[in-house]
Amino acid sequence: MNEREAARAHGAVRGHAEAHGAHEGAHVVPTSTYLKVGLVLAVITAVEFGIVYVPALKPVLIPLLLILSAAKFVLVAGFFMHLKFDRWVLAGFFAAGLILALGTYLGLGAIFAHRGG
Amino acid sequence: MAVLEQPRQVGLLRRPTSLTGFWSWVTTVDHKRIGILYFWTAFFFLLVGGIEALVMRLQLAHPDLELVTGDRFNELVTMHGTTMIFLAVMPLSSAFFNYMLPLLIGARDVAFPRLNALSYWLYLFGGILLNVSWLFGGAPNAGWFGYAPLTSSVYNLGRGIDFWIQGLQLLGVSSLISAINFIVTIFNMRAPGMSLMRMPVFVWNQLATSFLLLFSLPAVTVALIMLMFDRYFGANFFNAAKGGDAILWQHLFWVFGHPEVYIIILPAMGIVSEVLPTFSRKPLFGYSAVVFSTALIAFLAFGVWSHHMFTVGQGPVVNTVFALTTMTIAIPTGVKIFNWLATLWGGSIRFTTALLYSLGFLSMFTIGGLSGVMHSAAASNLQQHDTYFVVAHFHYVLIGGALFGLFAGIYYWFPKMFGRMLDERLGKWGFWVMLIGFNVTFFPFHFLGLLGMPRRIYTYPAELGLARWNLVSTIGAFILSVGILIFLVNVWKSLRYGEKAGPDPWDGRTLEWSIPSPPPVYNFRRIPYVHTRDPHWARKYPHLAQAEEPPPAATAADSEAEHGIHLPSPSYMPILLALAITVGAFGGVFRNVPLVALGVVGTIVSVYLWSVEGEGGIVVEPEGDA
Amino acid sequence: MAEHHGTGGHALQGPARGPGAAQALAVGHPQGAGHHAHSEVGVTGIDNRKLGMWLFLASECMFFGAFIVAYIAYQGKSLSGPTPEELLNIPLTSLSTFVLLMSSLAMVLAVQAAQQDRQADARKWLLATALLGLGFLSFQAYEYTHFIHAGLTLSVNLFGTTFYTLTGLHGLHVTIGVGWLLALFLRSLKVGLGRAQALSLELAGLYWHFVDVVWIVIFTLVYLMSVLG
């Protein structure tokens, strides 16, 4: 049995065949996509900068800002850091860290504040 | 073994070439050697921590003794706890992680061999840094969890806390690097055919432990940075005078601290999960249930930290929530215990020392687990908190659990690591003496705790009626020490006169038993193809195993055996980098700016050289036809 | 990144410790392009180093999260001034945020250029990234000087304590990032910056984008939300 067959057998066992040397750099993202993402990031920042000075938005400012910064976060992580195109396991690792951090520190903050410091 | 190719040597980046002797150990990147270094170092620190414990037990043997002062006792208690956890038990697990992981998954080394060496040197230097504090005006003295404001520069003038901060940071970096290294190794370097669900359960536990380290260490790193800023630069994180809140420390510490207890116990659970099947001659009962329970324990470990803070006044809602999450952990833990019991059930059991220690683990850990569930009931915790009842609990899980599990591992894998058998008769003697000594020492702590004896007191008046059980406990501590001595004698004897082990002394099940003891540098002459769990067993007894598919005739790696095997070259860089970091940390302790600067520059230079030097590689010719 | 050994890559992979003869021979040519050329793609189909970098970044979430929660938990608890509302300069920080975001864009273009072996472009964008990073740091230096003049020190109140540690540690990450990028740039003068170096560049890029992402969060929680008082 040659290498390729061994690899295929292996791939079958593992449930994801990547015997043909597929790898993470395979997906080509056109430059224009990056430029568009950069533009959107700049625009969102400008919007954020603008809305904090609008008194009428005060009541909804917190959710609004959170959504906007989450959008930026997702864009950078998804496109610039390639999570959208890479193997899921990378996104899985990062999501694990992110979710644990969010859960832990939201809980911690809530308990801490609840005590009244 | 013949070295076929060496790297060409260039100027500053000369690679070390010696294969034996002192420098070969200093520059090694071989996971097996690093494992052995971890092993001896951890054992040394176990003895150091043990001696500290004996001094404490002597001081407490009788009311109103003044063998050591109260201040000294504070140092002893802190250093004992810190040493046992960070310098003895965790690194002993790490010894097995390092040595066994590549063997168990059929690999030649870990993913980042040089980083692996770096982890070891940082651990060694961190341990040294912590312990030289005794010589420089006093050891850390605020307990192993260093509660604020006991650690503040207002209440704690000496350098002890600074040693503690810098030492723990070094150890933290070391553990973080290992965690990443092991996870990548487990994900990326399994032998062909070894799917995740065919991995030995030990490896699963290692994976869970590594993820726990990865995600919990940053919390204590941050807490230590905050403490450092408070002490060094007048920041106010824990300074009540400026509105700071000591409770923040408790939260951050326990966000790390609770996962930490699973970091300590999971490796032992992994070992027991290998030892029980081997000596029952049965596969592990409910493999997937054990695996999922392990993952669940690791996950839940992040949601229970506040159970260490039931008494700080968090209010009934928070206390209830954390009581419930804590109790939930008992479920997957119970699942594992029943699976281990069921593994024994109906097996043809061989009562080797390794099995005895595993049974010791099962029973003692269960006792510790039960008192743990008692603590988790917030109302009852108010009574037990900070008493000897808690001290009893955590020694049952730490010694009866973790350490007994690790001893099972030592008796099980020592022949693989050193090529010689430990004496079974001495081993059994050692086990029983340890088991008895352990219970005589620590069971009375339950009574003392319920009688109201607080932890971390250096003496007590006779009228309190605590004298009798304290004396019993001290006697027990010496019995326990005798057990450890017997073990040491056994090791010494075995290394000198021990019977040669041969590749498979236990009729083992996993891949490490398919290669010589000790294994050659390259581990596997041919990378195995794994087509089932317990692959070595399946190969020996095809009719007993349910192999899911026929093994391929040969594997891709065959050509390697003919053309030589590629291994990473040894390197000076890991120890150099660790030294540079340690110099910086030492400068930090003494607030010596030039020394810190030297450390930083040294670090930058070593990192640069490290990356320019690259991983390198030598090609060796496998010997024999093992 | 076409340099994986053979096509059956991963069957050989893990166990063989990835590095094939190419790597062994590359040693001793520390200046040569050789040893960056190999890639250690494992069972998951991802290079070891990349997997490791992502794990590290995941861990960093827990790291920065702790400082952020400390900042928020202590918000409004300072016993004396100066307060965030008095000091934080949103227009200026929006500008520095923009600079950092654009550095991320430059970074991703550098990586792309290297992957396509457009060496000159890669170098140009890499240098641009580092310079934009330095620009961000200058903003921060200016901000700190200004704040210290206004009486905000690390020890004056909780705001000073939590603000300087959070943004300072972020700034330290940026500084390390700039150092890393510049080191890659200098090395690229000797060994080039093409396919063979793309992975090294990509790793630095991941780190760089992460630092950017952390700043996105800090910018919102610390700066923008300060208008709410």
Ligand code: HEM
């Ligand atoms: C050789 C057997 C041992 C003996 C006789 C012993 C004895 C003691 C004693 C007397 C204390 C002080 C209790 C107090 O005053 O509050 C203590 C604390 C402690 N021990 Fe042990 N111990 C032993 C082994 C271990 C091991 C193996 C571990 C960990 C793996 C460990 C972990 C701890 C910890 C974490 C503390 C708490 C320290 C603190 O309060 O900050 N001990 N031990």
Ligand SMILES: [Cu+2]
């Ligand atoms: Cu806990």
